[in-house]
Amino acid sequence: MRTRTPQNRKFLEYMGANWAKQKDSLPKKSAVAKYASARRDAVAKKFKGQILVFEAGAAKVRSNDTNYMYRAHSAFSHLTGWGSATVPDSVLVIDARGKTSKSMIFLRETAGHDSDEFFANAAIGEFWVGKRPSLKQVSALLDIQTRSLTSYKAFLKTLPKEKIRNLNKDAELAQFVSELRLVKDSYEIAEMRKAVAASVMGFESAAKSLKQAVGHQRGERIVETAFYAEARINGNGLGYDTIAASGPHACTLHWITNDGPVNKNDLILLDAGVEVDSLYTADVTRTLPVSGKFTHIQRKIYDAVLEAADAAFKVAKPGVKFSDVHQAAMNVIAKKTAEWGLIGISAEESMKQDVQLHRRWMVHGTSHHLGLDVHDCAQARREMYVDGILQPGMIFTIEPGLYFHQDDLSVPKEYRGIGVRIEDDVLVTKSGVENLTAALPRKSTDVEKWLAKFI
Structure with a gap:
């Protein structure tokens, strides 16, 4: 039981006396x-x-x-x-x-x-x-x-x-x-670089934790807290709740419970970002093979998502619509799901606004603005955001994904339980975009080489 602090005059006078003069x-x-x-x-x-x-x-x-x-x-x-x-x-x-x-x-x-x-x-x-x-x-x-x-x-x-x-x-x-926050000034860009650098360190710590996470009934929490430690050491904290989703949990877009095991043959999807003391945050996702090596089907799906991301990178430059970035990624997602025989129609047919069957496996958008809020500029008008024109100084994410739920009977069994997302933070320059998160590998072979240093 908590006790009350004394309030009598003698105690108040005693508490207020004999303190060194404070230097202001x-x-x-x-x-x-x-x-x-x-x-x-x-x-x-x-x-x-x-x-x-x-x-x-x-x-x-x-x-x-x-x-x-x-x-x-x-x-x-x-x-x-x-x-x-x-x-x-x-x-x-x-x-x-x-x-x-x-x-x-x-x-x-x-x-x-x-x-x-x-x-x-x-x-x-x-x-x-x-x-x-x-x-x-x-x-x-x-x-x-x-x-x-x-x-x-x-x-x-x-x-x-x-x-x-x-x-x-x-x-x-x-x-x-x-x-007003759609285009970042030079101070904001510098702070975003700090947030990204701290997040890269967080991903490295998370990768190192995979050995310990394997076999633990709450292995996802081991990965989550490895990143969190870096966020508190190198920043103010997390920019948002970390998603450390192993195996089929990666198909739940905002899996923040993080209470599941990490199995050796799983992919683990880690979506995390450090918020620095200025309150600017990064937002990064990498999908990693826990064993250090992708299986054939994991690599197939991962490489398809990477192709979609690369297509988005290619079109992102000043003068194009923000929504064009999403469209470029969706062209690839539609093409891949059609090639794999998942939608039963052509990619061109699926891309029609009143069809969109490929979106079954990627229901979210490809990009969002980033800065003081992880989903920055949320009150901006549609014509300034989704239909807005890219300008130098804008910072946003590129994050396509594919998510095949365990109970999804529309796909072959080997696809089920696999979720992949690759998310980078990009800065619009005069001629294109700079990948602020390029320090983290993106290609499947590069991911494997990077993981080899930690596991």
Whole structure:
């Protein structure tokens, strides 16, 4: 049973005394500050004359008095540059009414040792969860005006209500800031490279864990946690729940339970990404033969998926539609399933919009934008996203797959229980795309050579 902290005056005075003077040195201005300022300027220009509110969000309860690890709202982080160190409940206000817009962050600054919050408040007290930065420290770091969160409600009362637009209640504002992230600036691209590099290390650790995973009743969890360790060591954590799907589990697109065995002759599909401290995340998938070698049928299916991915890579360049990337991959999937006699019609017939039989074994899309969210820019308009035109600076995935469920009677028995996905993160350049995840092998023979180093 938990006991209450004493609240008598004598104890409060005793707790507040004899602490060393705290050094509140100011940090250097973050490299992201100028980019975040430019993003705020773009928002202010679009919503001239308005007051725009972006909430970082509160900590989310996991159970009773325990919370999930905190993560700020992506729009807040994008417009402030504040990442994993964001103080919960912080609020960004952009006042675009004047000739020059003004921005400020309201945050719960650190409390003094003379406050009972220091030791008595388990949710936010320094004694419990660590010291928060001061207003001056956050201002210096992000190059933005700061105010105490305690003054926020009073500040709102001084503003004309009809001018206030809160992201959480404004679809147009949410759409604009989502579309603002479609093309990444140089800071974002550098952060995505960091996220990919950390994820590559995670995949290497996962590959090393396969020996230990084989034969364990929860072998998938061994692989999952090997990646997770690297995510916490080299980043803020996972960008999304890891999929470590061995054998027939690979046919379940979002298999995150990861409680199954890893058998020697299985393929294991690992879909995982590290989120770095700036909150940008990678999203990578590799399908690996646990034994180190593909069987004939595994290689046949894997190579077909690789061909689809390569076709998508070939068409991806500035000026083409985002949806053309998916179409290129589907042409290959339709061709292969037709050649294998699975659909009973030609690939051309299956590709017709009102037919699409090949999609039985790949129901998901080939690509999605990537950045602060694993499925980034989700509130963007269709004409800007799916039907949008590729531009340099865009980052998205290319991830075709084939999934033959154990109980799928429409395919030969040898196909059943095999799921394959190959997912890379690509950056649109002036002439095509750069494969950011090229450090991880893609060709089946290269995968085998790479695995030989670890198992």
